[in-house]
Amino acid sequence: MTINCIIINYRKAPRCIQCIDSLLAQSSGHLIRLFVLDNSCSDQEYGLLKTRAGVRCVVEKADDNIGYTRGVNRVFSGCSDPQFTVLISPDVILHDPSTLDHMARLFVERPNLGILASVQTNDDGSIAEVARRYPSPLDLVRRRLCGKNSDMDLNLAAMRGGRDRIDEVD
Numbered sequence: 001m002t003i004n005c006i007i008i009n010y011r012k013a014p015r016c017i018q019c020i021d022s023l024l025a026q027s028s029g030h031l032i033r034l035f036v037l038d039n040s041c042s043d044q045e046y047g048l049l050k051t052r053a054g055v056r057c058v059v060e061k062a063d064d065n066i067g068y069t070r071g072v073n074r075v076f077s078g079c080s081d082p083q084f085t086v087l088i089s090p091d092v093i094l095h096d097p098s099t100l101d102h103m104a105r106l107f108v109e110r111p112n113l114g115i116l117a118s119v120q121t122n123d124d125g126s127i128a129e130v131a132r133r134y135p136s137p138l139d140l141v142r143r144r145l146c147g148k149n150s151d152m153d154l155n156l157a158a159m160r161g162g163r164d165r166i167d168e169v170d
Contacts, residue, residue, distance in 0.1 A: 016090035
């Protein structure tokens with residue numbers, strides 16, 4: 001099994017390095033090939049990222065900021081055919097070393113899956129607001145009155161049935 005991980009960096013090199021390190025620390029790390037495209041147009045950013053380049057990590061610099069989608073297409077077209085491809089943002093850190101194993105197992109067990117996303121949390125452990133679904137009117141009122149990361153978030157998630165867990169597919 002081969003897992004290609006594609007990261008498009010834009011001015012987040014220090015955090016991207018943490019992302020790279022967390023990917024290589026995965027229990028399936030020996031199966032991972034990392035492809036990092038620096039879209040920052042900055043020699044300093046590229047220099048920081050190049051410190052992680054090696055056998056399992058290719059770091060490339062874009063001459064101009066070509067955008068996220070064109071960057072992904074550029075990197076993907078140069079990858080060999082993997083069993084799995086992971087598009088990962090440079091600010092994501094996988095704390096659990098079995099995350100990619102678990103996700104790959106879900107794809108094998110459920111061949112009808114085409115795309116999979118894990119729950120995302122902020123550095124403080126709160127659930128990150130991601131663009132999975134439009135907020136309900138209740139969510140908008142709650143955010144206005146209570147703030148984005150209130151205890152009410154947990155209650156609303158529980159009322160929705162906890163659909164945002166990695167072991168459940170929406």
